[in-house]
Amino acid sequence: MTSFSTPTAPGMRPGRAIALVTRRELKARVFTKGFLISLLVTGGLIIGIFVLGSVLSSNDPLQVGVLGQQPEGVEQNLASLAEIRDDEVEVIRFDTRAEAEAAIVSGEVSAVVVEGSEVIMDRTDNDILGLISPAWQQANLVDGLVTQGLSESQVGEALSGGSLRVTELDPDPESDARIAVAFATVILLFISVQVAGSYIMMGVFEEKGSKIVELVLASIPARYLLAGKVLGVGVLGLVQVAVLAGSALIGASLTGSSALPALSPALIGTGIVWFLLGYLLYGSVFAAGASLAPRQEDAQSTLGPITVILMLSYFASIFVATDPGSTASRIISWIPFASPFTMPGRTATGDALWWEVVGSMLVTGIAAGTVLIIAERVYVRSIIHTDRKLGWREAWSLKS
């Protein structure tokens, strides 16, 4: 038997209608196996890249054996020479030559220095010799000078006078890591904006192509439908960006990666704002473009130009990430459709000044607002026309 629910109060409540559309959109997209799996896989991949990178680049300490009497200070010399080469040395003592030779053959040690005057190796390895020889030469030299009657402080003075002073042209030890982070940020933002944009597009197609929109629009105005959809997919995109950025942070922290300093709160914070701006800018154009086409096949002409702009912006941002300090890069990173990808790249490399970031965010925000107003007008006027393809101009001038 059919019973009747209480008739509800008349009057449209925009907030509620929009919230309903948002919730449906989230449910239809987030809680699908495909989305969750792809999110987990991507997050896992990012962490995996960090772990793999650290495993490949990490070195076991170099094992050097000693037998018999050694000059004083040779172990400190070895350690400091190894540090210059970003390496570590472990010194192992042997009591007999036979033991030492056996250890070399088994690969336990790379070389054994005997009585400060002989090196036993499997075969000559210049890389190891280049580390061992100076350590012993210097120690032997000090020993010799002391034997000649110089005091230890005199020897120390003489030696330090001989070392070279270093002038650094690029003192940032993480500069390579920063550029890598810039690339990663640009690619991540591009993918996120593109994915969110295509979700919007697919959502509009789904409703228009299958005529669901007829029934929805009999219940709520088109602009609520658009607002709910943009919000829903926006939340979805934010989740995606958060998971990917979080994975990068976790990966970098776990491995103590040199990229960690570049993954600053400033980069992640502005990155999220840039995602939202880029998403609004591109997503609203995708929504309006999709609403013009009755079928997905018709969308190539309505969405062609914006796809080209998106790709150009992506290439521009790759260029900017490789040369973030140049004048061209500074200018490009102020162009609204390119800013969401280019400016975060420059933030990652540390080349963007704070006022550049804030200023270009404002410019992009104004552009996004303008595009949103235009897109809303086109969407509201064209979404109900399920019978034929409309042009941008035609849709703009239709009666609502």
Add this chain to the structure above:
Amino acid sequence: MLQVSNLSKRYVGADVDVLAVDGLSLSVPRGRIVGFVGPNGAGKSTTMRSVFGLVDPDEGTITWDGTPVTPAITSRFGYMPEQRGLYPKMKIAEQVSCFAQLKMATKSDADRDAREILTSLGLEDRLNDPLEKLSHGNQQRVQLAVSLANAPEMLILDEPFNGLDPVAVKTLQEVLTRRVRAGTGVLFSSHQLDLVERLCDEVVMISKGRVRAAGTVHEVRAASGRRVVEIAVDKPLTPLADALGSTTDGITLVSHTTATATVEVYTKELLPELLQMALAAGDVTRFSYDMPSLTNIFEDLVSSEAEEALL
């Protein structure tokens, strides 16, 4: 009461210029079921879509209890569009509830309503199935459930019986009758005129965007002068058949055997003349006639339209 007054809509495009609706008026009182019939392209869907603001009419007004309709008012109506469409991957109970909530029902009311309506339409075992898993006929039932949810005060159904099997047709009839008894007004379009004749209190017949006949089914049938007459005479009918075949404008012999003839008269004023002819043929044992069916009237409408087109 839903009142459509003097509605006009012309579609003008690059290669189209169609006057889809031309000064059309109709009304649907609460608790009444009105059949909306007419040939394809007569303007039925345009009229129905206008109620929900999906078409922007050039002229005319649409009111509900005297107030021009707004989205707030039509959110209390149920609608089944000609172009069917629901979310393919959404579970059907969730889907019906979702549309009820869009019409401002609370979630718990909408969930309960969705379950009850789908159950009454025989879909109680499929509540948690996605729409796309259902057969075409069952998807149609879900579409109907969406229009019935949230206790609409007015139901506007564009060809609701299309694509339903006889069992589903019966179920839908029962559901509509029950709703109408509870005070809902129903306007539905259909090409199944026998069904309209059985189910409707009133009928509005349109063509080319204009109302051609309107009123109770009896009124519409009575308004037509056309009568189909069964005649039986106690002598062989051949002379009468010959006479009917050769003479008299407005009287047509449809078929005959040796004992009976079926004759159509285009106006009931010709009945006495026909009776005279029958009496001349012998003792008349049967002379019965009935008002034309809606189907007959519809056919007349279409053929007169075709004649107009030729002129």
